[in-house]
Amino acid sequence: MPCKRIPLCWKRGLVQQWGFRGRGLAWTSCGHASSCSEATRLIGDRGDLLAETADNPQEVQVKQGVLGDCWFLCACAALQKSKYLLSKVIPPGQPSWTDEKYRGCFTCRIWQFGHWMEVTVDDRLPCLGGKLCFSQCQTEDVFWLPLLEKVYAKVHGSYEQLWAGQVADALVDLTGGLAERWTLKDPGRKMEKERTGTVLEKTVFRRLMNLKEQCVISCSVLSSRQGTSELGEFHAFIVIDMLNLSKVAGKDIILLRIQNPWGRRCWKGPWREGGQGWSQLDPVVASELLSQIQEGEFWVEEEEFFKEFDEITTGFPITEEGQLQSLYTEKVLSHTQNLFGSWVKGQSAGGCRNNSSFPSNPKFWLKVCEQSEVCIALLQKHRKYSADWAGRVRTLTHVAKDSPSLAEGIQGKNYQAVGLHVWKVEKRRFNLPKTLSTPPVVGTVCHSYDREVYVRCDLSPGYYLVVPSTFLKNAEGHFLLRVFSTGRISLSEIKPPPIDAALCEELPPGIGESCVKVTLRQHCQDSKCHPIGFHIFQIPNKGNFTVIIATKIDRKRIQSQETLGHVLQEVSFTAVMKK
Structure with missing residues (x-):
C-alpha cells in the first residue's frame, strides 16, 4: 500500500491493523507542517486537538466519508455539548505537531464496560487521492474527528468494524452515561407496538428539544419512502435546532434543523431550498433561516419529521461535574453504584421467567434510602465482534423482518437477548419463589438483543431485588449492572449459599x-x-x-x-x- 511519509517517529506497528487497504489508498500524516508541502495543505496552522473543538462550530461540524459510521459521528457531537466530556475524551495538554516534544501520536479515552480506557494512535490517516477518505470536519485542517475515529476503530479492531452500529452504543462509549431510543411511528396494532417499543409523543419530543444544548438528539431513517428517498436507508442524522414560528407565521409552524453527516443537502421536502413551504413565511424571515444552514443541513416541518423519520436516540445530559441528568425531570442523578456479574451455564444462567430455573439467575440487593428517581441499566459485554450487513444503523427488528436467520447471526455472535426485572421486598429475609411469582415493580418490556437495556422508575425507601436475565437458559455472558439515582442508594450482590452449608452446620450447644x-x-x-x-x-x-x-x-x-x-x-x- 503506498504511503506518504513524513520524517517523524512513527509507531508503524499500529498502521498494519486498520483494514481497508484498497486500491489507491494511502496513509497521509497530519504531522509537522514544515515537513511536506502536502502536509501544509492539509493541516494549515492548527495545533492542539482540544483547542480545535472550541473554535467556530462550523469547523467542527462532522462530515462522513466512505465509511458507514454515521452512528458514531452523530455521537461525537456530544463533545461539543460538554466541557467535561471534551476534556475526558480528548485529554488536554498533549504535545501538538508544532511542539518539539511531539512524537507523532495522540491519546484519547473511550468508556468501555465500566472503565475509561486510554487509547494511543499514530497520526497517519487513510487517504484516497490525497484526501481523507473517512470522517473529517468541514474545515479540512481540523483533525480531532478523524483521529478520534481512528481511536474508536482501534478499540473495535479495525475501521471495517465501524461499518454499522447503534447511536446509543456510541453515545455511551463517549460519555460513560446512558442513552434512550424511541420510535416515531405508531403501528396501531398492539403486537407491532410491542415489537417497536416506546412510541415518542410530540409533547415529550418538544420537552426533549429543550435539552438540545446539553445532549445529542439523533434521528434515523430505517426504510426508504417517497419523501426520504434521497436520505438513504439505515442512516442517522443530528437534530440541531427547533423553532416555533407561530408568531411570525400566524399559524402553528414548527421547524426542525437537521444535519446530515454525509455533508450534502439531500432533502426534497416542501422546506428544501426553493421549496413551497417558505411561501408561508415572510421573505425576510425565510431568507434568514435559509442563511443559517450549513452544508449538509436542511429544515423540515415537525409533522413531516414524524412522518419521514423512524427513530429518535437521545443521550442523557452530562453536567460539568460529570454527573448524569434525567431526561424526564432534569434532576441530577448524583448517586451511582456499579457491580459486575455473569451468567454461568448450569449455575446462574437461568433464562427468562418462562423457565423454572429463573430464580437461579444472579440477584442483587438495591437499598433505596430516600424517595428517588432511579435508573437501572444492564450492560452486557460483547462476546465477539463481527462484520454487520450493508446497513448503516443496525436495527435488529427490521433485519429480522427481512431475514430472521441473518438477524440471529448478527446479534448472536455479539450479544444475548437480555432483560431486567425489579421486585420490592419488605425485609431482607424473604421467600424467593413466592416473591418471583408476583409481578415486578418495574421491568423491561421484553428481552432484547440491545447491548444495554435499562429501566427508570420512582422508588420509595426500602429494599429491592434486582434480577438480570438472558432469554435463553444456559446462555453464558458477562454484564455490568449500573444504578443512577437522585437519592442515596446501596447496591450489593446476593451471594448464593455454599452447596453443603446445611450439612456443615454445627449442633447447637447443650x-x-x-x-x-x-x-x-x-x-x-x-x-x-x-x-x-x-x-x-x-x-x-x-x-x-x-x-x-x-x-x-x-x-x-x-x-x-x-x-x-x-x-x-x-x-x-x-x-x-x-x-
Whole structure:
C-alpha cells in the first residue's frame, strides 16, 4: 500500500491493523507542517486537538466519508455539548505537531464496560487521492474527528468494524452515561407496538428539544419512502435546532434543523431550498433561516419529521461535574453504584421467567434510602465482534423482518437477548419463589438483543431485588449492572449459599448424645427442585424412627409466557403440587 511519509517517529506497528487497504489508498500524516508541502495543505496552522473543538462550530461540524459510521459521528457531537466530556475524551495538554516534544501520536479515552480506557494512535490517516477518505470536519485542517475515529476503530479492531452500529452504543462509549431510543411511528396494532417499543409523543419530543444544548438528539431513517428517498436507508442524522414560528407565521409552524453527516443537502421536502413551504413565511424571515444552514443541513416541518423519520436516540445530559441528568425531570442523578456479574451455564444462567430455573439467575440487593428517581441499566459485554450487513444503523427488528436467520447471526455472535426485572421486598429475609411469582415493580418490556437495556422508575425507601436475565437458559455472558439515582442508594450482590452449608452446620450447644439433628437435602439437577419436607415419629420402647417425605404444598404461582420481542404476559393462579 503506498504511503506518504513524513520524517517523524512513527509507531508503524499500529498502521498494519486498520483494514481497508484498497486500491489507491494511502496513509497521509497530519504531522509537522514544515515537513511536506502536502502536509501544509492539509493541516494549515492548527495545533492542539482540544483547542480545535472550541473554535467556530462550523469547523467542527462532522462530515462522513466512505465509511458507514454515521452512528458514531452523530455521537461525537456530544463533545461539543460538554466541557467535561471534551476534556475526558480528548485529554488536554498533549504535545501538538508544532511542539518539539511531539512524537507523532495522540491519546484519547473511550468508556468501555465500566472503565475509561486510554487509547494511543499514530497520526497517519487513510487517504484516497490525497484526501481523507473517512470522517473529517468541514474545515479540512481540523483533525480531532478523524483521529478520534481512528481511536474508536482501534478499540473495535479495525475501521471495517465501524461499518454499522447503534447511536446509543456510541453515545455511551463517549460519555460513560446512558442513552434512550424511541420510535416515531405508531403501528396501531398492539403486537407491532410491542415489537417497536416506546412510541415518542410530540409533547415529550418538544420537552426533549429543550435539552438540545446539553445532549445529542439523533434521528434515523430505517426504510426508504417517497419523501426520504434521497436520505438513504439505515442512516442517522443530528437534530440541531427547533423553532416555533407561530408568531411570525400566524399559524402553528414548527421547524426542525437537521444535519446530515454525509455533508450534502439531500432533502426534497416542501422546506428544501426553493421549496413551497417558505411561501408561508415572510421573505425576510425565510431568507434568514435559509442563511443559517450549513452544508449538509436542511429544515423540515415537525409533522413531516414524524412522518419521514423512524427513530429518535437521545443521550442523557452530562453536567460539568460529570454527573448524569434525567431526561424526564432534569434532576441530577448524583448517586451511582456499579457491580459486575455473569451468567454461568448450569449455575446462574437461568433464562427468562418462562423457565423454572429463573430464580437461579444472579440477584442483587438495591437499598433505596430516600424517595428517588432511579435508573437501572444492564450492560452486557460483547462476546465477539463481527462484520454487520450493508446497513448503516443496525436495527435488529427490521433485519429480522427481512431475514430472521441473518438477524440471529448478527446479534448472536455479539450479544444475548437480555432483560431486567425489579421486585420490592419488605425485609431482607424473604421467600424467593413466592416473591418471583408476583409481578415486578418495574421491568423491561421484553428481552432484547440491545447491548444495554435499562429501566427508570420512582422508588420509595426500602429494599429491592434486582434480577438480570438472558432469554435463553444456559446462555453464558458477562454484564455490568449500573444504578443512577437522585437519592442515596446501596447496591450489593446476593451471594448464593455454599452447596453443603446445611450439612456443615454445627449442633447447637447443650445438646447431648440423646439428641439427633436430621437434615434432608435433595440434589437438584438444573435447579429443578421439588417442594419437600419430613416428619419424625417415635416408636414406643424402641430407638428406631420413621421418616415420611411429603411433597404436597399450597402456594401461589405465576405462569409466564414470553416470546422474544414480545411483552411478558402474566397470569396468577393458585396451584397445588401433588405427590
